[in-house]
Amino acid sequence: MPYSLATFSAFFFLAFSPLVDAQVPLRLERLNRCGDLLDREHSTWCAEVRGLTPDTATLTLDGKPLPAQTVQRDGDSLNIRLNARDHASGPLVVKQGDRSSNAVWLTAQGSHVVAAKPNEVAKNMDGLTTYVDLVSLLIEEDHDGRQEATRLAAKYGATVVGSIAPLNLYQLRLPAKNLVERDALVLRLGSETSVDAVVVEESAPEKNEEADAPRPVADKPDVDSDEWAANRFLDAVNYYRRRIPASQAPLHPQPMRIGLIERDVDFDTADFAGYLGDCSVPRTCVYARDAQKPDGHGTTVAGILAAAWDNGGNTGFLKGLDPASGGFEVIVERNSDAGITANIAASVNLVEDGVRVLNWSWGIHRVGAKNVNGDDVDSLLRSGIAMSGYEELLEEFFLWLRKEHPDVIVINSAGNGASFSGTDEYRLPSSFITDQLLVVGGHQRSDRADLSVDDPAYAVKRNSSNIDMRVDITASACVHASTQAPDQTGAVHCGTSYATPMVTGVVAAMLSINPDLTPEQLRMLLRRSALTLGDNYDFEPMDAEDLTAPILPSERDHRLNDKDVGRSARLDMQKALDLAVQSRLRVR
Incomplete structure (x- = not known):
């Protein structure tokens, strides 16, 4: 019996559908x-x-x-x-x-907050997107947070919808239809004796809050320049691979868990295709939601740590250590789209899940912040009322961290507003003074091709990088993004967002060598090992345009006349690993 074309097509599809599905x-x-x-x-x-x-x-x-x-x-x-x-x-x-x-x-941990839907936000007087009926209450520590939040919700006709219980924070959905009603309720809630602060969220429901500010054309680097040479990236990988398994005094690296507060990663790229399916240490593993954009912020940040080698696009530092390491788990997590509050909720969960190093490639400026030229900063702005709530939230987070998890370190980007990173009235979270927060600025290669890597002029400050004494160290700010096809060169992305995971990676590697290192010791070793850049400013006041806190004599074996003293600190990845090895050997 003759078969029709339709019948043959159906038979062909059924016969080979497993192949198609695969x-x-x-x-x-x-x-x-x-x-x-x-x-x-x-x-x-x-x-x-x-x-x-x-x-x-x-x-x-x-x-x-x-x-x-x-x-x-x-x-x-x-x-x-x-x-x-x-x-x-x-x-x-x-x-x-x-x-x-x-x-x-x-995560099996319980910190989760709700993001506003598009119809639950409005523009405030500063022209910023803000949540209309969702706020969070920081309850005083001498109260049972859950019980007190429930009581206040009943009093004001609200509903408790989320929480960060370790910080005594509870999220309420208010019976507010507009910002006038919300602000009236915020004032009344803030006057309650049991309420430490009210956190008002200002962020669009689907906006990528970690995106860097646009760069001036003059700040664009040479695409073909090797930016990471300024931090001795390959020297560090080579050192780790050779020193850890060395026949004399071999080391036994520990597995390490790193948390990235980012949205997602594109697993269709050549850099991340190898991470599909189950994964466990001692290899590097990446856990993240899938994106459909190869050059997205999360993909690029994660790629600096974990991208595959020799496939074009990005190159992951921790991935390069695989032959010798105990393994690294890179967890990309953001909890929800509820802005800064969600970032902290995700951070709390990750810390409780065993993360030792948190990468915060994000930050916010207060409306009215000025850059180094006296002009207004125009990126990642928040109103005064939002900033005051965020400041209280971050303070509670770091107090909790110091009390419950003193071994955890947070690596934070200094920001790209060409402003001052340490002014607490204008920049969060980089302005916090705590041993558990390390702030990273950005540099790029100078146009001097005749200089050795240890020359202070080998790299120069990026014009957009935030500066001042609160910045602990700088790293290369420019990186190639991932690509979907192998053996392609990705677009160049620049910003302190990408300098930060360079430091996160080397800190994680240092902890894999010596997990007993404290956040204070990690900062000390990074500064002692640092290369320098810039002129010698001779310890000018903190409003001078130093890129980082100047190198001290105590960070150069107490040599007052050392050529590095007074200059800004530039990450030296290889020397930092060497000092971590020395610290491990001394305790044997």
């Missing part, structure tokens, strides 16, 4: 806590997966399959309900046939 990428694009965020016995997670077929999908959490009854599917959406007693934090992977998705970190 070519469709499986990507976990969204994973967020949903349902009752205050439920401590159960947690519900909503996930969106691209590339699912009608076939049964399997989910694994930390390498173990989840029971089928815990997962409900509706098309590309998954609803996952877990019992808190039965599951710990770990990477979640979706599998279907021979395909595996990217791994996304699912």
